[in-house]
Each structure stands twice: as C-alpha cells, then as structure tokens.
Amino acid sequence: MKRAALLLLLLAACRQEMDEMPRHEFYEPSDHFANGMSARPPVPGTVARGDDLSPVPDEIPGPVTRAMLDRGQERYDIYCAPCHGIDGRGHGMVVQRGFPQPPSYFDPRLVAAPDRHFYDVITGGYGAMYSYAARVTPADRWAITAYIRALQFAQSVPVSALPEDMRAALETER
C-alpha cells in the first residue's frame, strides 16, 4: 500500500500543472460568453486613452519630413501595394489574382482630390476596399497620404526639371 502511494506520488509529479495555469491566455476560449471568446471587444465608440479627438484636418498636418515619407513608403508597401502596386498604378499582386482593379493614383480625379480623401478612404474603405483603420494608425494614414502625393509628384515632374546628378543617374539607368 505504502509503495503504491509512493508510486502514485511520483507519477503525480510528472504532471506539469504550471504549464497550463487556470487563467485565460490571449485568445483562449471561454464558456462565459456566447461567442466563445474570453476577451470582450470594446463597446462601439470606445476611445483609447491618449487618442487625438480633435477634428481631422483637410490637409496633411504639419510639415512633410523625410522621416514621414520613409514611414509612409514602408506602410504603403505593407498595406497598400498588394492591390495598388508599388508604383500606385493599381496592378498589385492581389489584383493580378483577380481582385477588382483600383484606380491609378495618376488618374486626374485622384491627383486633384484633397489630402483628406486618401485619409478617409484608408479609414473607412471605398468600393471593394475594406477599412484599414484597425491596421493603420491615424499618423500612418497621413504618412501614407504624403507618400501617395510623392508618387503623384514623381510622375508629373519633367526630366528637364531634375537636378543635374539625378538626371545623369536616370539617363545611365535607361
């Protein structure tokens, strides 16, 4: 009897209860709520602490810096390029696989559109495009807008207007 108890004790020690503690990890399911989640989604209209509640400006706020354009390019390549293409003409990889083609940023309508238009489309979606509000922060939406403006500008500059060294580089690449 004693030996059996000892053996049981030894076997019991093999269970790693600390491995799985009685608490909810991220995304762990729970029976407490109807949709099976342990986490509660925030009530609609919830504002995060520190959120900027001032009205959205119509133009890119503040000066457009090199850092902002770099950030915009990085975010654009992640979230926009799959459809809009890295050049903005709307031939991204997902479009090549059958997604409805978005308009080119060089469409006169979009060249003339205010900055706020791009911000609003990222925030709320447009046509077949879903909202990217959950994935792209307001500051990043402006950075992407600035980068789209840079893309548009790059297509409107005549080669003769380029500085000497850039024109030389362009000529050799061609």
Added chain:
Amino acid sequence: MPQIFPEAANGIARLVLWAALVAVLGLVALSVLLPRSDMFTGQDRILAQPVPFSHQHHAGGLGIDCRYCHAAVEQSAFAGMPPTETCMTCHSQLWTRAEMLDPVRQSLATGTPLRWNRVHDLADYVYFNHGAHVSNGVGCTTCHGAVDEMPLMRQAAPLTMEWCLDCHRDPAPNLRPPEAVFATDWRRGSEAEQAALMGRYDIHPETMTDCNVCHR
C-alpha cells in the same frame, strides 16, 4: 556439501550487473534526450486548423508582408492573430465560393472568431514579450523558421528553455537591423556588424539570463 549455485550462475551474475549498468546509463541518456526530442518539445509539429492557411502561398508566393495580417506585431507584447475582417479584405472578392473558406465566411457572418490552434505555445510560467524581441532586432524567421516556405504552419524551433538561453547568452548572431526584421531572405552580418547592432539596441547579455527576465 554440494555447491548452491551451478557454474552458469557466474555468467548470469555478470550479465545482471552489466544489464543494471546499461539500464542506469540508458535511463540517464533517456532523461537527457527525451525532454529535447520532438515528441516533448513539439518541434516540427503541425496542428490541425479550421482553415488550412498557407503562409507559403500568401507570404511567399504573393509576397504579402507579415505585418499586413499581423498588424500589431511591432508594438504588442503578444504577437496577435488577424481578425476575420483581415482575411475578408481580399476574400470578399477572391475565392468567394471556395469550400475551404466556408469557416471564414461563417465567422464573419456570425461574429464568432475562428478558433485557430496555437502552434507556438510557451508554458504559462514563462513571461514572454513578443514586441520586445521584434523591436530589438530579432527577425520573424529566427524563431519561426522559413514561414514563407511552409504550406502549413509548423513549430520550427524546440522552444525549450535551453533554446531561449542559447540566444539570451549570445544574441549578437541573431540581431538584424530594424529594416530587415521582417525579411525572409536575411543573412547574418559580419562580427563587426553584429557588435554594432548590440550597441544600437543597447543589449546587455550579462543580465539577460537572470531568472526574473523570463519568470516573473
């Protein structure tokens, strides 16, 4: 008086002694090898998922950035899974009748999240901050393997304490510049570059093996 044991007993006694030695050594070897085996660590394990999502197709073939879906990965302490809306960003238009994607459409229609099974699951007594690794130069493929080549997600690393400590003792070879963290084709830099990255991220291995770094 006749002998109690026949002559063959000598051989049996030797055999028993040797067998006992082999058994002890075998047990020691097993106790060292078993906890490190795939069976215990789960390395290379593929878990069944509600939808057989292919990173090879999405990240490798289409070239979609990791952050397109794992959007909070740069800030969040937990890597995060994309909500169903993220899948439907494209699949509201593509493969809209595919049977394989039925659970995704169901999830969106009913507001019930998909129940993915965690491939990389650390023990609950491990404090792990995913964002701290991503923002300090540890790239995706360093721990998760060549995800862009995986048709089904598998656990690439053993995720043992030994494995964690290997890197915590000597993180330099696994550090990348920030712009390369999400690259799938990153190659290790020279020793000078590695040393520069240690300085850039201000990393001090002498405190990175303290117990309370991971157990708090």
